[in-house]
Amino acid sequence: MIIRRTLVITLATLALSSTVALSQAPSGKVTVVTSFAKDVTDPIKKAFEKATPGVTLDVQNRNTNAGVKFLEETRANNQVDLFWASAPDAFEVLKGKKLLQAYKVKAVGIPEKVGAYPINDRDGFYFGFAASGYGIMWNERYARANRLPDPREWQDLTKPVFHDHVSIAAPSRSGTTHLTIEAILQGEGWEKGWRVVKEMAGNFRQITERSFGVPEAVNSGQVGVGIVIDFFAFSAQASGFPVKFVYPSVTTIVPANIGIVASAPNRAGAEAFVEFLLSPTGQEVLLEPSIRRLPVNPAVYAKAPADYPNPFTDARLGSLLPFDAELSETRTAVVDTLFDQLISFQLDALKAATKSIQDVEAALAKKDNAAARKLIADARDLIAAMPIDAAGAAAAETRGAFTGAKEKGARQAEFEQQWASFARERYAQAKQKADEAAKLAR
């Protein structure tokens, strides 16, 4: 083992010195830190190594958070060439910490935007290589057994029939879920958007801490419906799981990205991999059943199976809302913390209040009662109430509490406690009102 190890190290050193000598021809080992599964990276690795003889791709799997932390902690003696993950916000963090280096892509045929979202970082620090959209995935066997209708829109998930059947990843843990929530907030407006999110949340079965936890639960039939990124559903379908998927009309198509790490040891190799990934050959690999992501080169769709969604031509996916990435960026931490404090950590109270309201509404549908209707409307308003408005969420002093800002100021813990007790009180009042209404509606 030791001998082999020394050999590897010697080879690596040799490779390193040769890259320095002829910096243009890619060779040696290209190290990439990625959150993508083996099923995604293996075919791409194989195709890349075939297309670029003399180069090996060393794939290090880490979840996105651990990957960002790793680059941060090891920057003094960086050994990584590329960072490769879905969530654009992780790349924003890396860019902000100056852990990425700019590069001008040579590949052609890639448009500026997919849907409403720019494919590449405007400063050239990271590049979209595949598009993905958020949507609703469900397990057909589960739906049949529980008599669930096929959902089409986010609003469908607020219906009583879905109570306790829906799962989502926490936006603070999953960059792509965060963008879904942000898309709803931007599409519907701050107040209305949160109302929709909380009405959906009243039906949540669970809020997972891993993005993959949601499709896993839907695949195995533990949960009926999941709010997931498209390729989780497509690749599950390709493996034979009885699941279906739909894009609601308010969603956002987001690119998954790759970026070159600052002071990459094998820069030529890193550039070669980026170019490969964006070339038609690299883009075609994305169509493989185990990957199933949407290429960012529109020409590649000609080789896709007939039912493959195409964000560049599909009317439903093309007519998506504009997405203000800058606004999203300014309030990322605030939106995530609000979701955690108002929803994730108060889920039992929120669900209890929602269930009572749904029961009363069912009773009122049979025998109406104006006073009870009024109480229910009040209860719904109590649930929807927000401790902070859109302007407050984007304000500098609020943001400062979450970014570890150097200046003294309010602490994150103070905001959290405030928001949590705000929500707890109102959910309790809402439950009370709903219970009163239940007596009237009887």
Next chain:
Amino acid sequence: MPRPASTPGQIALAAFIAIFLLAFLVVPVATVIHVAFTEKGTGSFTLINFADFLRTELFIRSFWNSVYVASMAVVLASAFALPLAALTTRFVFPGAALIQTLGFLPLIMPPFVGAVAMQLLFGRNGSINLLLDDGLGFKIPFMEGLNGVIFVQAVHYFPFILINLSAALRNIDRAMEEAAQNLGSSGFRLFRRIVFPLAMPGYLAGASLVFVKVFDDLATPLLLNVKDMLAPQAYLRVTSIGIADPMGYVISVVLIVVSVGAMWLSALAMKDRDYATVQRGGGGLARRKLRPGESALAYGVVLLILFLVLAPHVGLLLLSFATIWSFAPLPDAYTTAHYARVLGESSIYIKNTLIYAALAGTIDVVFGVAIAYLVLRTRLVGRHVLDWAAMAALAIPGLVLGIGYLRSYYAVQLPDGTPLATFWIMIVVALAIRRLPYALRACYAALQQISIALEEAAENLGATRSRTLRRIVMPLMTGGIVAGFVTSFSTAAVELSATLMLVQSNADAPLAYGLYVFMQSAAGRGPGAALGVIAVALVAICTLASHVLIERSQRSKGAAS
């Protein structure tokens, strides 16, 4: 009991352990969690963050939830472990060795895939509930909320009690029992008044490990989506991208304090009591024959418990052969394709895992014996600090340790220019530190049961202290040492959180990492399960082998002397 003054050798030993713990536990962790004590903006020392902790309803609720879950898990785990331990050590019980081996399997629950298997069996729409719902029209919420956490944790960690209690029961001198019988005690009274109290060090060692481990465990609550417990709260905060909040580290400090406090309390409970017995060689407790009726009952109990605690592994096995398993009591069809897929690429993982876990387990028992000896047999000032520092490792999230290693040792370069933190030895050290508490408790309990009179006798007969240690103490502690090695080795083999931070390339990766890589996609579920089965089988075989080897060498030594 008069104890000899400390010798230079003891001081050197203590200093060596202290330096090791300082370098690979205290300093790396301190570089990460010092944020808990700094003021936002100025960076000066403050306790305001702890005031925030106390003011936050969520944290207080999480704290009590964690206490409740950990306590109840100890109760349930005892209910699983006591019958198995008592039946296999106190009675002539064909298959006792097999039961003992099967009984520790739950400890080896590969990350991710184990939880999937459990959901598929016990979950809301798992096999059992689907069958119940079909036949009887109701479901049992095995895996819901805090009770679900208690159930899963008890299944997962009861082997701590089983292993340590069994070792202790075997160590009890038959003479004690016979004396009680001569005085007219028998049956359950004998067990309650004589046998169980004498095995108390072993039971407490196991029970306190279960308590602290459950209190500090974040994987199970997160997999069941229970977030209002302390360890998950710390983890969620430490690992969210872009959030620079000290509260995660504040919670880590609270976890450490509670864990050390719990160990201290269990030590207090044992204080001023002597569990040591002098006479040796009686071969442990007398084993009674069971009457046919009793025998049937006993097998019934054992099988029921084994069914319950091994169900996840049965689920794992099914999953590894399943094509599609979704919302159904059993998979749709079976295949061996998953094994074919993993076998080719997993040999490097298997080799690495064996090397890492075996090295870590060995380091752990060496340090475990040394620390136990220093604490129980010397009067060195500050010897308890070593014990507590080592136990604090239980409370430190693996991720915090991983980040601490990167922070402390990435700048240190090896002769060939690569960072020390990326050297595979660091994975071994991280595993050894994380699993040291298991080995330490086992060795500690074993030494507690040995009377110091035996050592004094040896020394009176002219043996040096080290010879006494080698020829008297170590052989008598064998049971505890094996128990410690087995727990450290087998749990290190499936550890993920710290390794995920430290693994630098596929060539250095252990099995758990390979599993993680598979378990991120729908198509990887089968191969992931197959790899999990391989891991479990591997660890089981090695454990059985180490049992056999050590017993054989014991026997040959006994024959020679």
